[in-house]
Amino acid sequence: MSAPTVLITGTSTGIGLETAVGAARAGWRTVATMRDVSRADALRRAADAAGVGDLLDVRRLDVTDQASxxxxxxxxxxxxxxxxxxxxxxxxxxxxxxxxxxVDDVRAVMEVNFFGVLHVSRAALPHLRATRGRLVTVSSVGGVVGQPFNEAYCAAKFAVEGFMESLAPLAATVGVTVTVVEPGAVASEFVTNVGIDRDAAITAAGPYGPALRAYLERSAGAFAAAQSPADAAAAVVATLTDPDPAPRVQTSTTARQFVGMKLGDLDGRAVTATTAGWLA
Structure with missing residues (x-):
């Protein structure tokens, strides 16, 4: 039999790059996609260094463009x-x-983080049904716990989690396994790509300035001790090879503890008390 084929989005850096290399190491024919294929050099170097360059197929895909x-x-x-x-x-x-x-700013966040997931999943599902395959979505602990100054991002990830949790039992009736993977802080270009100018943002925040300063200082500490992209990607790759993957997977002990706080917090007081502490 030919090698099984996996398509992975967002593979130019971080978790996506490491997942592509890890999947190829695990024997998958890996279709590594990204919006700008001119950024594929780091991925190709990593795959070649791992001895799996021949299993890598780099293609352009813009998740916000249904035609693409x-x-x-x-x-x-x-x-x-x-x-x-x-x-x-x-x-x-x-x-x-x-x-x-x-509101357009919020819509743009939803387009990438939620509707992009839907575009890819909808196009792939007929083919996954044919192979009794797997649909894995990298969410975030922010898809379970709402976080200050992350309203739009968390809303998109909450939507992903709700959609996939609802889809999972239905997809299972046609042989498709659905899993969401929830990283916490990961040391990757994801944070850099947010593109925030700290001092300018605090000045522009007006009455929210003190809270934003405290939040950014807390975030800097969290990401200084962040999980590596390779470690987070290992949890993603495991969902491809696990004979019975869970519907929800966290990538670290820290992520499990954080998500667990929300899942055991019926009235919401523990979560809001914790996140309020980030703003003090």
Whole structure:
């Protein structure tokens, strides 16, 4: 039999890059996609260093463009004859608060982090049904615990979690396994790509300035002790090879403890007391 084929989005850096290399190491024909394929050099170098460059197929895919998604998925099936798994990894961070951003800003966050997942999943599902495959989505602990100055990002990830939790039992009736993977803080370019100018943002925040300063200082400490992209990616790859993967997977002990606080907090007081402490 030919190697099983996995399509992974957002593979130019971070968790996506490491997942692509890890999946290839595990024997998967790995279709590594990204919006700008000129950024694929680091991925190709990592795959070659791991001795799996021959299992890597780099393709362009913009998750916010339905035509791009449909064309890529169709071309992958034409080229490899099958699609056994999808890892929805592409996403973008966002820091802001409702009073100081537009609704269009929030919509843009949703387009990448929620609707992008839906575009790829919808295009892939007929092929995953044919192979009794796996649909894996990289969410976040922010998809379980709402966090100050992350309203739009958490809203998108909450939506992903609700969608996939609802889809999972239905997909199982046609042989498709659905899993969400929840990293906590990960030391990758994801944070850099948020593009926030700390001092300018605090000045512009007006009455929210003191809270934003405290939040950014707390975040800097959290990301200084962050999990490596390779460690987080190992949890993603494990969902591809586990004979019975859980519907929800955390990538570290810290992430499990954080998510566990929410899942055991029926009235919400423990969560809001914790996150309020970030702003003091």
């Amino acid at each position: 998604v449909a064309a890529c998925v169709a071309d992958v099936v034409d080229a490899h004859g099958r699609l056994d798994a999808v890892v929805n990894n592409a996403g973008a961070g966002h820091v802001g608060t409702l009073e100081q951003e537009t």
